Amino acid sequence: MIDKTTLWIVIIGLGLGSFFLRFVFTGLVGHRAMPAWLLRHLRYTAVAVLPALVAPQVLWPSATSGETDPARLAAAATTFAVGLITKSVLAAMLSGATVLYSVLYLLG
Numbered sequence: 001m002i003d004k005t006t007l008w009i010v011i012i013g014l015g016l017g018s019f020f021l022r023f024v025f026t027g028l029v030g031h032r033a034m035p036a037w038l039l040r041h042l043r044y045t046a047v048a049v050l051p052a053l054v055a056p057q058v059l060w061p062s063a064t065s066g067e068t069d070p071a072r073l074a075a076a077a078t079t080f081a082v083g084l085i086t087k088s089v090l091a092a093m094l095s096g097a098t099v100l101y102s103v104l105y106l107l108g
Contacts, residue, residue: 079093
């Protein structure tokens with residue numbers, strides 16, 4: 001078990017680090033116009049973060065003790081395909097959820 005003092009030092013350190021990372025953009029450069037190349041790259045932040053959050057749950061899901069299963073792979077492939085074709089996040093998410101629960105139901 002971790003010592004309480006160490007735990008609080010880590011929590012406070014992570015909080016301060018998170019604050020300062022945000023402060024750099026909002027406090028230090030928030031009043032200045034950002035260069036076009038930086039704005040172009042920042043557009044893709046959400047597109048990069050969402051797959052990074054989802055990929056571990058598809059490839060190593062805790063529901064199956066870390067074993068990859070066909071239901072989650074089918075749902076991920078469907079979500080990707082529908083998103084690519086329709087350009088709609090909501091349609092992609094709903095179709096992926098539908099495929100996931102349908103395949104889980106069919107496989108028992």
